[in-house]
Amino acid sequence: MTDPTPLVATRDLVKVYRMGDTEVHALAGVSVDIARGEFVAVMGASGSGKSTFMNMIGCLDVPTSGSYRLDGEDTAALRADDLASIRNRKIGFVFQQFNLLPRTSALDNVELPLLYAGVPPAERHERARAKLAMVGLDGRAGHHPSQLSGGQQQRVAIARALVNEPKLILADEPTGALDSTTSIEVMALLQALNRDGITIVVVTHERDIAAFASRTIQFRDGRVVSDARHVPRAAWTDPAPPSARAGSRDGARAGWQAPR
Secondary structure, eight states: OOOOSOSEEEEEEEEEEEETTEEEEEEEEEEEEEOTTOEEEEEOOTTSSHHHHHHHHTTSSOOSEEEEEETTEEOTTOOHHHHHHHHHHHEEEEETTOOOOTTSOHHHHHHHHHHHTTOOHHHHHHHHHHHHHHTTOGGGTTOOGGGSOHHHHHHHHHHHHHTTOOSEEEEESTTTTSOHHHHHHHHHHHHHHHHTTOEEEEEOSOHHHHTTSSEEEEEETTEEEEEEEOOOOOOOSOOOOGGGOOOOSSSOOSOOOOOO
16 A cells, blocks of 8 residues: 655745845745655756755755654754764765766765665675666676766766665756756656656756656745646656666667657
């Protein structure tokens, strides 16, 4: 039976930053539920509050007031160590600039969350290789980031985000450093992961990227000004699961069809 409890539930979330004598209200009473298995795009101009909202639901920051429950757990009053534990266990992060260690192989980069979690080496290697295979990069495990294209680096970052089997993937402008074709490949991968039941929240300022989600939340001046569900744009025609879908012009296994 599907758990009816929202994976993400914020109530009257307020975040105030103080800059000298000035108060900046980055969030001004945000109440949002995100169900398990949703694919949500969060949009807004610079200063709208979308990045602050992502930091809150990613347990990277705490609200000034209001509440946030992740997977039923109230996070608002937790200590920094507890928030770090939640991030490692329940959240996978994907960033615009990939944030890979440059002198470390793809496999070692993917293993990092498992290393922090104290997982034994043999299990780390096995799980990291499985996630690289899932994103179509099983043949690139020994390559360093400088030996990979931008799209391949982002797929390494996605594999790293997946390796701890998180409840939630937060992707902050995941296609911002990529060309349009590679951007579609990354969004196709996120769509495939979402079809497998992973909850995904993408922060973006691009409407054509938000179109790949099934729900778009728009922020302005620290508030939600629209929240609409829609039929997502289909990135690829192949319905195969991620483990069977390579989807890359970057040299991964064949399998994905080109977008129409």
